[in-house]
Amino acid sequence: MAEEDVSKYYDEKEEALTRGMKTRHLTMIAIGGAIGSGLFIGAGDVLTTAGPLGAVIGYIVGGMIMYAAMLSLGEMAVAMPISGSFQAYASKFISPMAGYATGWLYWLNWGTSGAAALVASAMIMHAWFPMVQDWVWCLVFSGGLTLLNLLPVGNFGEAEFWFAGIKVAAILCFIVVGVMIIFGFVPHQAGTLAGFKTFYADGWFPNGLTSVFLAMVTVSVAFQGTELVGIAAGESKNPERNVPRAIKQVGFRIFLFYILSTIVLAMIIPYKEAGLSQSPFAQIFSFANIPYAYNIMNFVIITACLSLINSSLYACSRLLWSMSHEGLAPKFLGKTNRHMVPIYGVFITLALMLMALLIKFFGAEKIILMIMNASGLIGCLIWAMIGAAHLGFRRYYVKHGGDPDKLKFRVILHPVIPIFCLAANLIIVFSMYFDPTQRTVFYSGVACVVVIILTYLFFVKGRKTDFHLNR
Template identity: 45%
Template sequence: MGTVQESPTKLKREMKSRHLFMISLGGVIGTGLFIGSGYAIGEAGPIGTILAYLVGGILMYLAMVCLGELSVIMPVSGSFQAHATKFIGPATGFVIGWVYWLSWALYVGLEFVAAGLIMGRWFPDVPIWIWCALFIVLLFSINALSTKIFAETEYWFAGIKVLAVILFIGIGFCAMFGLITMNETATPYLSNIAGDGLFPTGLTGVFIVMMTVIYAFQGSEIMGVAAGETEKPEKNIPKAIRTIVVRVVVFYILAIFVLSALVPWKQAGVLESPFVTVLDIIGIPYAADIMNFVILTAILSVGNTGLFACTRILYSLSKDGMAHPLFGKLNKRGVPINALLVTLGFALLSLLTSFIAESTLFVVLLSVSGIGGTITWLIIALSQYRFRKQYIKDGGKVEDLKYRVRLFPLVPILCITICIFLFVFTAIDPTQRVSLILGFGFIGLCYLYYYFRYKRKGKSRHLIQ
């Protein structure tokens, strides 16, 4: 008689260095670049947009090095949620875990609809819900089979996006300087970059698009969520950080530069995808179909990564006693299947809210999702600051850390300051003020719920250990 195979009690470390790198890189190359870049250029102008992306890249780097130090000394699934619980307090760990889970689960639901709409352009007679159902089954299967299958799939999803951006930048530079003849358009050279001055909409335009830029870079913190399932985290996490930030910023800056050079900035804000417009201007056959395929890949990649991140955050919350123990159960393949099913269910529920409660619940969820990423980066920096202070106080030697933040405490303090600065300017802008109020209001409710559900009943003491 064969023996019964028991479910594992810990997540499997099946991700390799190449997986971790491409997952982090792919997490920030999505619709924020392919579609959101047009809005940014239209609001801030070419130079203003490049400046905004540079500042966003600096903030991303500050957050990633802080996360790197924490993930190497404490490589657990859930990452910054577990770090915040241990180094700041269980209440903050509870709040950041649920806010991050909610924001990603919402995005996953929206990505299913977006993927269906993309397919609708090629197959207009097929109902969109059929495509949504197909992609739901596909992404669920990828995440349910094993971590290794998820990592390999995401590696190729991200690879398609990266290759598309590289080819676009190369073709764009050739068109800018006349190496490729453009359709009925003179070679622009750099005339569109600064033709209307450095900041045609003033510095106000730069501040307005900053939150949009930060949203585009969010997703890089997935590296920390994946740390609990990464081979040799002390080696692969620092390696991923060293390569990811520079390449992401270079990709974004060069892509924005090409877009700004080939498309007048006043037209960029009203374009569905400035990438499609550029390819049309250059005369690339089937430009819209090519970019639709790339955008579809980006959407599926975000949905795939989002399901993974949500599942691991919910698993971590369960292990810390902040969610039902059922979500901490693993199947025989080492996947938190119950956490995956609940995440998928909520993602589907968020789809319904876009139709049933469009002006109420959906708006609240979207607001939380909007500020969730920036709050996460702030908490990552604060956790690293608290860890390092306690580490030194306990007699630890900084040189013994396998990966450490240099220029401490400047790096975490600067990261926290920039995040607060972004919230201040979001509050000043009337169009974004409501989302900030709703988002922070939800965070306040999470803290109150934690206090009455756990703190008052004395259930949080074991979470600090």
């Protein structure tokens, strides 16, 4: 079977969506998806938990897991550039139940995360403009981004390009300022320990080696979002060229941003003083006596929140659209507007965000908090599914006469890469159970998975689904 035969799966279905994504869009979508509060705020928590060297090691390992997932996803996305991406691959190459669970868990996870981002951005705006209530900002941001996502897909790509550009600029400025503090090029308030001594002031691993494993959940959450490039591949103008370029550029850049940022943090802020109470990035800018440091970082964090909401509306609507064509979601979710955008998928995702907000504002927030707490676990499960689907894809491809050497984007170290992706993410998931501080997260994630699987068994299993590679 030649590779072009694989594309027969999506030829008919993909006519409903427009291919309007450029290489720079794909690259910045992947970069922007992985740069957010997980780095700007979460890096401080990783530093406190794992210590300076442990934080660096944690982000190196997390970067390796991230890149393994991107490589596995990239091979499938080039061969089958469909908007359902990893959800559709899980349906075909693992099982329909796996695809159903992957799609709905991802929708639930990103929808509630979008609600959290709305709240965070509204709180910052309220601090700047106290006369305007939080709910007004929530409506302004959600309404504006919903309208953006109803326009041709190129507008989403362009918005994400600039959102990501702001975040990348903030990281580069942070690294430059941090290096200047470390080498004494600028007057600062970081204290006498700014420099390499901070790494070993309290020992290489002040909380023990196990602390590195405990920090991996936060680390993995920080990298999650890069898989958006697989979804966007379904609307890329030239996926065979653009997807490999994006993956090669993104993997190195994200890896570099995270590692350099963590090293700078660890060399300036003593690990005991880092945490979630404030952004360590704002601390560094403040140490360098940069005016309005916290307001600058708050602007960057708002940008990250808007990027997350924007990506949530985009990614979730595409997965719902894909599942509707497979018989795993209501058919009306497969309808598109005149711009070939899954209009009802956008609206149903917006409804989830607003429902989560209403539940929070009315105080009955335990269910929403449970889902939000499970974000890291669900994200790791999605990446594990990508590894498993890649193994299944190669088996199917070879079984039907395909030559892996003829794949336009081939993972060289197969099956090592997908096995590593699958195993590493499952290890992170199950390690949560053995950490008392993460056990609630583990139970929340398991509860979400069980509920989704039960809905499949009771309402979907046995119904006709439509997922074939060759029509």
